[in-house]
Amino acid sequence: MQCFKNAEKIYAVGIFDRAFQYGDGCFTTARLYQNHFELKARHYSRLKHAATHLFLDVDLELIEQSLLQLKNEYVELNGTLKIIISRGEGQRGYSLPDHQADVYVYYYPSEVKCFEPQLIRSGVLDSLMGLTMPELVGIKSLNRIEQVILKKEADEKGWIEALVCDVHGQVVEGVSSNCFIRINDQWITPELRYNGVHGVMRAEILQRMMQAGIDCQQRPIHQDEIPQFQSIFFSNALSPMKVATHLHDTILETQICVELFQTLHLSQMHEYVKA
Missing domain, CATH: 3.30.470.10 (Aminotransferase class 4, branched-chain amino acid transferase, N-terminal domain)
Structure with a gap:
Protein backbone atom coordinates (compact mmCIF):
# COMPACT_ATOMS: atom_id res chain seq x y z
CA MET A 1 0.00 0.00 0.00
CA SER A 110 -3.65 -6.34 -6.17
CA GLU A 111 -4.45 -8.81 -8.90
CA VAL A 112 -7.55 -7.53 -10.67
CA LYS A 113 -9.66 -9.54 -13.07
CA CYS A 114 -12.38 -8.63 -15.52
CA PHE A 115 -15.71 -8.12 -13.75
CA GLU A 116 -18.16 -11.02 -13.64
CA PRO A 117 -21.28 -11.72 -11.56
CA GLN A 118 -20.61 -13.12 -8.10
CA LEU A 119 -23.17 -15.45 -6.52
CA ILE A 120 -23.71 -15.06 -2.76
CA ARG A 121 -26.13 -15.99 0.00
CA SER A 122 -27.72 -13.04 1.74
CA GLY A 123 -30.37 -11.92 4.20
CA VAL A 124 -31.87 -8.92 5.95
CA LEU A 125 -29.98 -7.58 8.96
CA ASP A 126 -31.69 -7.08 12.32
CA SER A 127 -29.76 -3.86 12.93
CA LEU A 128 -31.46 -0.77 11.53
CA MET A 129 -30.03 2.28 9.82
CA GLY A 130 -30.88 5.73 11.14
CA LEU A 131 -31.98 8.81 9.21
CA THR A 132 -29.41 11.24 7.85
CA MET A 133 -29.27 15.04 8.07
CA PRO A 134 -31.06 16.11 4.83
CA GLU A 135 -28.06 18.05 3.49
CA LEU A 136 -25.87 14.96 3.85
CA VAL A 137 -28.12 12.30 2.29
CA GLY A 138 -26.25 10.41 -0.41
CA ILE A 139 -22.82 11.74 0.56
CA LYS A 140 -20.08 9.25 1.41
CA SER A 141 -18.71 11.03 4.47
CA LEU A 142 -15.86 9.67 6.56
CA ASN A 143 -18.24 8.77 9.39
CA ARG A 144 -18.90 5.08 8.64
CA ILE A 145 -19.64 3.77 12.14
CA GLU A 146 -23.10 2.55 11.06
CA GLN A 147 -21.51 0.42 8.36
CA VAL A 148 -18.95 -0.96 10.83
CA ILE A 149 -21.74 -2.15 13.14
CA LEU A 150 -23.78 -3.52 10.23
CA LYS A 151 -20.76 -5.36 8.83
CA LYS A 152 -20.17 -7.01 12.20
CA GLU A 153 -23.66 -8.54 12.10
CA ALA A 154 -23.31 -9.59 8.45
CA ASP A 155 -19.97 -11.28 9.18
CA GLU A 156 -21.44 -13.11 12.16
CA LYS A 157 -24.22 -14.46 9.94
CA GLY A 158 -21.81 -15.47 7.19
CA TRP A 159 -23.14 -13.04 4.60
CA ILE A 160 -20.73 -11.22 2.27
CA GLU A 161 -23.45 -8.62 1.73
CA ALA A 162 -26.89 -8.11 3.25
CA LEU A 163 -29.93 -5.87 2.99
CA VAL A 164 -30.31 -3.06 5.51
CA CYS A 165 -33.60 -1.43 6.53
CA ASP A 166 -33.99 1.87 8.34
CA VAL A 167 -35.93 2.85 11.44
CA HIS A 168 -39.00 3.57 9.27
CA GLY A 169 -39.02 0.04 7.88
CA GLN A 170 -37.70 1.00 4.43
CA VAL A 171 -35.12 -1.11 2.60
CA VAL A 172 -32.15 1.21 2.02
CA GLU A 173 -29.11 -0.61 0.59
CA GLY A 174 -26.51 -3.22 1.40
CA VAL A 175 -23.82 -2.80 4.03
CA SER A 176 -21.30 -1.50 1.49
CA SER A 177 -23.31 -1.58 -1.72
CA ASN A 178 -26.46 -0.28 -3.31
CA CYS A 179 -29.13 -2.81 -4.20
CA PHE A 180 -31.41 -3.57 -7.12
CA ILE A 181 -34.50 -5.67 -6.43
CA ARG A 182 -36.99 -7.34 -8.76
CA ILE A 183 -40.63 -7.36 -7.65
CA ASN A 184 -43.49 -8.49 -9.90
CA ASP A 185 -41.08 -8.61 -12.87
CA GLN A 186 -40.09 -4.96 -12.30
CA TRP A 187 -36.59 -3.76 -11.39
CA ILE A 188 -36.55 -1.32 -8.48
CA THR A 189 -33.80 0.42 -6.54
CA PRO A 190 -34.52 2.30 -3.29
CA GLU A 191 -34.82 6.04 -3.91
CA LEU A 192 -32.51 6.97 -0.97
CA ARG A 193 -34.50 10.00 0.14
CA TYR A 194 -33.59 9.93 3.83
CA ASN A 195 -30.33 7.96 4.03
CA GLY A 196 -27.95 5.78 2.06
CA VAL A 197 -25.13 6.50 -0.36
CA HIS A 198 -25.56 7.59 -3.97
CA GLY A 199 -23.13 5.05 -5.38
CA VAL A 200 -21.19 5.63 -8.58
CA MET A 201 -21.91 2.09 -9.83
CA ARG A 202 -25.60 2.53 -9.04
CA ALA A 203 -25.64 5.66 -11.20
CA GLU A 204 -23.77 3.86 -13.99
CA ILE A 205 -26.15 0.89 -13.94
CA LEU A 206 -29.21 3.14 -13.95
CA GLN A 207 -27.86 5.01 -16.97
CA ARG A 208 -27.07 1.81 -18.84
CA MET A 209 -30.51 0.38 -18.05
CA MET A 210 -32.10 3.52 -19.46
CA GLN A 211 -29.94 3.33 -22.60
CA ALA A 212 -30.90 -0.33 -23.04
CA GLY A 213 -34.60 0.45 -22.64
CA ILE A 214 -34.89 -1.44 -19.34
CA ASP A 215 -37.20 0.25 -16.86
CA CYS A 216 -35.96 0.58 -13.29
CA GLN A 217 -38.10 2.41 -10.77
CA GLN A 218 -36.58 4.46 -7.97
CA ARG A 219 -39.08 4.32 -5.13
CA PRO A 220 -39.39 3.42 -1.45
CA ILE A 221 -39.38 -0.33 -0.76
CA HIS A 222 -41.01 -1.24 2.54
CA GLN A 223 -39.88 -4.29 4.46
CA ASP A 224 -43.42 -5.68 4.10
CA GLU A 225 -42.58 -6.23 0.41
CA ILE A 226 -39.65 -8.54 1.17
CA PRO A 227 -41.70 -11.74 0.64
CA GLN A 228 -42.35 -10.53 -2.93
CA PHE A 229 -38.65 -10.22 -3.83
CA GLN A 230 -37.84 -12.31 -6.92
CA SER A 231 -34.21 -11.29 -7.47
CA ILE A 232 -31.61 -9.12 -5.73
CA PHE A 233 -28.18 -7.91 -6.68
CA PHE A 234 -25.77 -5.58 -4.93
CA SER A 235 -23.42 -3.16 -6.67
CA ASN A 236 -20.50 -0.90 -5.85
CA ALA A 237 -17.43 0.44 -7.64
CA LEU A 238 -15.37 -2.65 -6.85
CA SER A 239 -18.07 -5.16 -7.79
CA PRO A 240 -20.93 -4.26 -10.16
CA MET A 241 -23.04 -7.32 -9.41
CA LYS A 242 -23.18 -9.59 -6.38
CA VAL A 243 -26.24 -11.76 -7.06
CA ALA A 244 -28.15 -13.18 -4.10
CA THR A 245 -28.99 -16.84 -4.62
CA HIS A 246 -30.89 -16.97 -1.33
CA LEU A 247 -32.50 -14.42 0.96
CA HIS A 248 -32.34 -16.31 4.24
CA ASP A 249 -33.84 -19.67 3.19
CA THR A 250 -35.79 -18.34 0.20
CA ILE A 251 -34.33 -19.25 -3.20
CA LEU A 252 -34.13 -16.28 -5.57
CA GLU A 253 -33.98 -16.07 -9.36
CA THR A 254 -30.40 -15.50 -10.52
CA GLN A 255 -30.39 -16.07 -14.27
CA ILE A 256 -32.19 -12.80 -14.99
CA CYS A 257 -29.43 -10.96 -13.10
CA VAL A 258 -26.71 -12.70 -15.11
CA GLU A 259 -28.53 -11.83 -18.33
CA LEU A 260 -28.80 -8.20 -17.18
CA PHE A 261 -25.06 -8.18 -16.46
CA GLN A 262 -24.41 -9.26 -20.05
CA THR A 263 -26.96 -6.87 -21.55
CA LEU A 264 -25.44 -3.89 -19.72
CA HIS A 265 -21.85 -4.94 -20.53
CA LEU A 266 -20.92 -4.62 -16.87
CA SER A 267 -17.61 -6.36 -17.48
CA GLN A 268 -16.59 -3.15 -19.26
CA MET A 269 -16.19 0.02 -17.22
CA HIS A 270 -13.89 2.16 -19.37
CA GLU A 271 -14.85 1.37 -22.95
CA TYR A 272 -18.59 0.69 -22.92
CA VAL A 273 -20.42 2.15 -25.90
CA LYS A 274 -24.09 1.44 -26.49
CA ALA A 275 -24.54 -0.52 -29.70
Whole structure:
Protein backbone atom coordinates (compact mmCIF):
# COMPACT_ATOMS: atom_id res chain seq x y z
CA MET A 1 0.00 0.00 0.00
CA GLN A 2 1.14 3.52 -0.74
CA CYS A 3 -0.29 6.82 0.46
CA PHE A 4 0.07 10.37 -0.80
CA LYS A 5 -0.99 13.55 0.98
CA ASN A 6 -1.38 16.49 -1.36
CA ALA A 7 0.72 14.58 -3.94
CA GLU A 8 3.58 13.87 -1.53
CA LYS A 9 4.27 10.33 -0.32
CA ILE A 10 3.66 9.88 3.41
CA TYR A 11 3.84 7.08 5.96
CA ALA A 12 1.77 8.55 8.82
CA VAL A 13 -1.21 10.85 9.36
CA GLY A 14 -1.09 13.79 11.78
CA ILE A 15 -2.81 13.35 15.14
CA PHE A 16 -4.63 16.68 14.74
CA ASP A 17 -6.11 15.77 11.35
CA ARG A 18 -9.88 16.31 11.52
CA ALA A 19 -10.47 13.18 9.44
CA PHE A 20 -9.14 11.26 12.44
CA GLN A 21 -10.56 13.56 15.13
CA TYR A 22 -14.12 13.97 13.77
CA GLY A 23 -14.53 11.98 10.58
CA ASP A 24 -14.57 15.42 8.96
CA GLY A 25 -14.41 14.83 5.24
CA CYS A 26 -15.51 12.50 2.47
CA PHE A 27 -14.08 9.70 0.38
CA THR A 28 -14.53 7.50 -2.64
CA THR A 29 -13.19 4.05 -3.47
CA ALA A 30 -12.39 3.17 -7.08
CA ARG A 31 -10.92 0.33 -9.09
CA LEU A 32 -7.77 0.64 -11.17
CA TYR A 33 -7.66 -1.90 -13.98
CA GLN A 34 -4.85 -2.02 -16.54
CA ASN A 35 -4.01 1.64 -15.86
CA HIS A 36 -7.66 2.67 -16.23
CA PHE A 37 -9.31 4.67 -13.43
CA GLU A 38 -12.75 3.13 -13.82
CA LEU A 39 -15.78 5.44 -13.62
CA LYS A 40 -13.38 8.31 -13.05
CA ALA A 41 -15.81 11.06 -14.03
CA ARG A 42 -18.43 9.71 -11.62
CA HIS A 43 -15.92 9.50 -8.77
CA TYR A 44 -14.79 13.08 -9.37
CA SER A 45 -18.39 14.26 -9.56
CA ARG A 46 -19.10 12.53 -6.23
CA LEU A 47 -16.13 14.23 -4.57
CA LYS A 48 -17.06 17.66 -5.95
CA HIS A 49 -20.66 17.26 -4.79
CA ALA A 50 -19.58 16.15 -1.32
CA ALA A 51 -16.99 18.92 -1.03
CA THR A 52 -19.63 21.53 -1.84
CA HIS A 53 -22.08 20.25 0.78
CA LEU A 54 -19.35 19.80 3.41
CA PHE A 55 -17.84 23.25 2.73
CA LEU A 56 -14.48 21.78 1.74
CA ASP A 57 -12.11 23.83 -0.39
CA VAL A 58 -10.32 21.11 -2.35
CA ASP A 59 -7.94 20.91 -5.30
CA LEU A 60 -8.70 17.64 -7.10
CA GLU A 61 -5.69 18.15 -9.36
CA LEU A 62 -3.69 16.74 -6.44
CA ILE A 63 -5.25 13.37 -7.24
CA GLU A 64 -3.85 13.50 -10.77
CA GLN A 65 -0.42 14.44 -9.45
CA SER A 66 -0.47 11.46 -7.09
CA LEU A 67 -1.57 9.11 -9.88
CA LEU A 68 1.23 10.37 -12.11
CA GLN A 69 3.77 9.40 -9.46
CA LEU A 70 2.21 5.96 -9.17
CA LYS A 71 2.29 5.49 -12.96
CA ASN A 72 5.98 6.37 -12.97
CA GLU A 73 6.64 3.73 -10.32
CA TYR A 74 4.50 0.83 -11.58
CA VAL A 75 4.49 -0.82 -15.00
CA GLU A 76 0.71 -1.17 -14.73
CA LEU A 77 -1.76 0.02 -12.10
CA ASN A 78 -4.16 -2.67 -10.89
CA GLY A 79 -5.97 -2.62 -7.57
CA THR A 80 -7.97 -0.32 -5.35
CA LEU A 81 -7.71 3.45 -5.13
CA LYS A 82 -9.13 5.18 -2.06
CA ILE A 83 -9.32 8.97 -2.13
CA ILE A 84 -9.97 10.79 1.14
CA ILE A 85 -10.70 14.50 1.38
CA SER A 86 -9.98 15.73 4.92
CA ARG A 87 -10.62 19.19 6.26
CA GLY A 88 -7.04 18.98 7.47
CA GLU A 89 -5.47 19.77 10.80
CA GLY A 90 -7.11 22.13 13.24
CA GLN A 91 -7.48 23.04 16.88
CA ARG A 92 -9.85 21.27 19.26
CA GLY A 93 -13.53 22.03 18.66
CA TYR A 94 -15.98 21.87 15.78
CA SER A 95 -15.32 25.31 14.25
CA LEU A 96 -14.00 25.07 10.69
CA PRO A 97 -10.32 25.92 10.12
CA ASP A 98 -9.66 28.48 7.40
CA HIS A 99 -7.45 26.57 4.97
CA GLN A 100 -7.63 24.25 1.99
CA ALA A 101 -8.61 20.63 2.51
CA ASP A 102 -6.02 17.85 2.34
CA VAL A 103 -6.22 15.17 -0.35
CA TYR A 104 -5.11 11.66 0.57
CA VAL A 105 -4.66 9.04 -2.15
CA TYR A 106 -4.23 5.42 -1.07
CA TYR A 107 -3.21 2.78 -3.58
CA TYR A 108 -3.66 -0.91 -2.75
CA PRO A 109 -2.08 -2.95 -5.56
CA SER A 110 -3.65 -6.34 -6.17
CA GLU A 111 -4.45 -8.81 -8.90
CA VAL A 112 -7.55 -7.53 -10.67
CA LYS A 113 -9.66 -9.54 -13.07
CA CYS A 114 -12.38 -8.63 -15.52
CA PHE A 115 -15.71 -8.12 -13.75
CA GLU A 116 -18.16 -11.02 -13.64
CA PRO A 117 -21.28 -11.72 -11.56
CA GLN A 118 -20.61 -13.12 -8.10
CA LEU A 119 -23.17 -15.45 -6.52
CA ILE A 120 -23.71 -15.06 -2.76
CA ARG A 121 -26.13 -15.99 0.00
CA SER A 122 -27.72 -13.04 1.74
CA GLY A 123 -30.37 -11.92 4.20
CA VAL A 124 -31.87 -8.92 5.95
CA LEU A 125 -29.98 -7.58 8.96
CA ASP A 126 -31.69 -7.08 12.32
CA SER A 127 -29.76 -3.86 12.93
CA LEU A 128 -31.46 -0.77 11.53
CA MET A 129 -30.03 2.28 9.82
CA GLY A 130 -30.88 5.73 11.14
CA LEU A 131 -31.98 8.81 9.21
CA THR A 132 -29.41 11.24 7.85
CA MET A 133 -29.27 15.04 8.07
CA PRO A 134 -31.06 16.11 4.83
CA GLU A 135 -28.06 18.05 3.49
CA LEU A 136 -25.87 14.96 3.85
CA VAL A 137 -28.12 12.30 2.29
CA GLY A 138 -26.25 10.41 -0.41
CA ILE A 139 -22.82 11.74 0.56
CA LYS A 140 -20.08 9.25 1.41
CA SER A 141 -18.71 11.03 4.47
CA LEU A 142 -15.86 9.67 6.56
CA ASN A 143 -18.24 8.77 9.39
CA ARG A 144 -18.90 5.08 8.64
CA ILE A 145 -19.64 3.77 12.14
CA GLU A 146 -23.10 2.55 11.06
CA GLN A 147 -21.51 0.42 8.36
CA VAL A 148 -18.95 -0.96 10.83
CA ILE A 149 -21.74 -2.15 13.14
CA LEU A 150 -23.78 -3.52 10.23
CA LYS A 151 -20.76 -5.36 8.83
CA LYS A 152 -20.17 -7.01 12.20
CA GLU A 153 -23.66 -8.54 12.10
CA ALA A 154 -23.31 -9.59 8.45
CA ASP A 155 -19.97 -11.28 9.18
CA GLU A 156 -21.44 -13.11 12.16
CA LYS A 157 -24.22 -14.46 9.94
CA GLY A 158 -21.81 -15.47 7.19
CA TRP A 159 -23.14 -13.04 4.60
CA ILE A 160 -20.73 -11.22 2.27
CA GLU A 161 -23.45 -8.62 1.73
CA ALA A 162 -26.89 -8.11 3.25
CA LEU A 163 -29.93 -5.87 2.99
CA VAL A 164 -30.31 -3.06 5.51
CA CYS A 165 -33.60 -1.43 6.53
CA ASP A 166 -33.99 1.87 8.34
CA VAL A 167 -35.93 2.85 11.44
CA HIS A 168 -39.00 3.57 9.27
CA GLY A 169 -39.02 0.04 7.88
CA GLN A 170 -37.70 1.00 4.43
CA VAL A 171 -35.12 -1.11 2.60
CA VAL A 172 -32.15 1.21 2.02
CA GLU A 173 -29.11 -0.61 0.59
CA GLY A 174 -26.51 -3.22 1.40
CA VAL A 175 -23.82 -2.80 4.03
CA SER A 176 -21.30 -1.50 1.49
CA SER A 177 -23.31 -1.58 -1.72
CA ASN A 178 -26.46 -0.28 -3.31
CA CYS A 179 -29.13 -2.81 -4.20
CA PHE A 180 -31.41 -3.57 -7.12
CA ILE A 181 -34.50 -5.67 -6.43
CA ARG A 182 -36.99 -7.34 -8.76
CA ILE A 183 -40.63 -7.36 -7.65
CA ASN A 184 -43.49 -8.49 -9.90
CA ASP A 185 -41.08 -8.61 -12.87
CA GLN A 186 -40.09 -4.96 -12.30
CA TRP A 187 -36.59 -3.76 -11.39
CA ILE A 188 -36.55 -1.32 -8.48
CA THR A 189 -33.80 0.42 -6.54
CA PRO A 190 -34.52 2.30 -3.29
CA GLU A 191 -34.82 6.04 -3.91
CA LEU A 192 -32.51 6.97 -0.97
CA ARG A 193 -34.50 10.00 0.14
CA TYR A 194 -33.59 9.93 3.83
CA ASN A 195 -30.33 7.96 4.03
CA GLY A 196 -27.95 5.78 2.06
CA VAL A 197 -25.13 6.50 -0.36
CA HIS A 198 -25.56 7.59 -3.97
CA GLY A 199 -23.13 5.05 -5.38
CA VAL A 200 -21.19 5.63 -8.58
CA MET A 201 -21.91 2.09 -9.83
CA ARG A 202 -25.60 2.53 -9.04
CA ALA A 203 -25.64 5.66 -11.20
CA GLU A 204 -23.77 3.86 -13.99
CA ILE A 205 -26.15 0.89 -13.94
CA LEU A 206 -29.21 3.14 -13.95
CA GLN A 207 -27.86 5.01 -16.97
CA ARG A 208 -27.07 1.81 -18.84
CA MET A 209 -30.51 0.38 -18.05
CA MET A 210 -32.10 3.52 -19.46
CA GLN A 211 -29.94 3.33 -22.60
CA ALA A 212 -30.90 -0.33 -23.04
CA GLY A 213 -34.60 0.45 -22.64
CA ILE A 214 -34.89 -1.44 -19.34
CA ASP A 215 -37.20 0.25 -16.86
CA CYS A 216 -35.96 0.58 -13.29
CA GLN A 217 -38.10 2.41 -10.77
CA GLN A 218 -36.58 4.46 -7.97
CA ARG A 219 -39.08 4.32 -5.13
CA PRO A 220 -39.39 3.42 -1.45
CA ILE A 221 -39.38 -0.33 -0.76
CA HIS A 222 -41.01 -1.24 2.54
CA GLN A 223 -39.88 -4.29 4.46
CA ASP A 224 -43.42 -5.68 4.10
CA GLU A 225 -42.58 -6.23 0.41
CA ILE A 226 -39.65 -8.54 1.17
CA PRO A 227 -41.70 -11.74 0.64
CA GLN A 228 -42.35 -10.53 -2.93
CA PHE A 229 -38.65 -10.22 -3.83
CA GLN A 230 -37.84 -12.31 -6.92
CA SER A 231 -34.21 -11.29 -7.47
CA ILE A 232 -31.61 -9.12 -5.73
CA PHE A 233 -28.18 -7.91 -6.68
CA PHE A 234 -25.77 -5.58 -4.93
CA SER A 235 -23.42 -3.16 -6.67
CA ASN A 236 -20.50 -0.90 -5.85
CA ALA A 237 -17.43 0.44 -7.64
CA LEU A 238 -15.37 -2.65 -6.85
CA SER A 239 -18.07 -5.16 -7.79
CA PRO A 240 -20.93 -4.26 -10.16
CA MET A 241 -23.04 -7.32 -9.41
CA LYS A 242 -23.18 -9.59 -6.38
CA VAL A 243 -26.24 -11.76 -7.06
CA ALA A 244 -28.15 -13.18 -4.10
CA THR A 245 -28.99 -16.84 -4.62
CA HIS A 246 -30.89 -16.97 -1.33
CA LEU A 247 -32.50 -14.42 0.96
CA HIS A 248 -32.34 -16.31 4.24
CA ASP A 249 -33.84 -19.67 3.19
CA THR A 250 -35.79 -18.34 0.20
CA ILE A 251 -34.33 -19.25 -3.20
CA LEU A 252 -34.13 -16.28 -5.57
CA GLU A 253 -33.98 -16.07 -9.36
CA THR A 254 -30.40 -15.50 -10.52
CA GLN A 255 -30.39 -16.07 -14.27
CA ILE A 256 -32.19 -12.80 -14.99
CA CYS A 257 -29.43 -10.96 -13.10
CA VAL A 258 -26.71 -12.70 -15.11
CA GLU A 259 -28.53 -11.83 -18.33
CA LEU A 260 -28.80 -8.20 -17.18
CA PHE A 261 -25.06 -8.18 -16.46
CA GLN A 262 -24.41 -9.26 -20.05
CA THR A 263 -26.96 -6.87 -21.55
CA LEU A 264 -25.44 -3.89 -19.72
CA HIS A 265 -21.85 -4.94 -20.53
CA LEU A 266 -20.92 -4.62 -16.87
CA SER A 267 -17.61 -6.36 -17.48
CA GLN A 268 -16.59 -3.15 -19.26
CA MET A 269 -16.19 0.02 -17.22
CA HIS A 270 -13.89 2.16 -19.37
CA GLU A 271 -14.85 1.37 -22.95
CA TYR A 272 -18.59 0.69 -22.92
CA VAL A 273 -20.42 2.15 -25.90
CA LYS A 274 -24.09 1.44 -26.49
CA ALA A 275 -24.54 -0.52 -29.70
